[in-house]
Amino acid sequence: MSETAARWYVVHTYSGYENKVAQNLEKLVENRNLQSLIYEVKVPTELVVEQKEDQQKEVERKLFPGYVLVKMEMTDDSWYVVRNIRGVTGFVGPGSKPVPLSPREVENLGVEKRSFKVDYKVGDSVSIKEGPLKDFVGTVEELDAEANLVKVKVSMFGRETPVELELSQVQLV
Structure with missing residues (x-):
């Protein structure tokens, strides 16, 4: 199968377990050689400046606490692997049917960076x-x-x- 058939899915996790779920999933994919089914795992974060006692500090904050994004081909095997990671409560979607993110949602979330080759430069x-x-x-x-x-x-x-x-x-x- 190919990465073009892969879609982004949202996985619900216990609050605070997002990074642990992502690490465990990446490790499992590597150990079981599932790179052809599960391509990428992301916990979307942003840098925020916090003010505490007259000091500013940059802190990385999760954009969607309790959720992990997974780019994968949805098969019985990949579903089973992701669903059975410790800390995962299920996929986002009606009932037990995972619903992939639309291309527009993926773009709006900034999950995938699209690169453009431009034929112009400064001064043109x-x-x-x-x-x-x-x-x-x-x-x-x-x-x-x-x-x-x-x-x-x-x-x-x-x-x-x-x-x-x-x-x-x-x-x-």
Whole structure:
């Protein structure tokens, strides 16, 4: 089977067991050689700055406490392996039927980073392909491939205005 058939599923865990479930699942996949069924395990987190007693501290916080995301092909074997990890209470979905995340949900959660190959660079003239500024032409000021953003300076009402867009929203003129 291939990774293209794999989908992201949400696994419900006991609160506080997310990292332990992820570690145990990764170890089990490696030990039983199940890389062809279970591809990735993630516990989505974010960095948050906390203020405690006049000190700021960066803390990693779970975005979805009690949940682990698993990219896998849903077969009886893979379902059984994930379902029987200590700390897992089940898959998210009606009854006992796991429901995969839609591509849009995966994108919105930022689980998978999509990379774009762009044929423009800073200083190039580009045309905006979509959005409220469609068909406007501007100059690329900044490229941020990791954040999937490009800053373009567009002339509107006789003024140069910086606009932030996704990489896929512009094309080389």
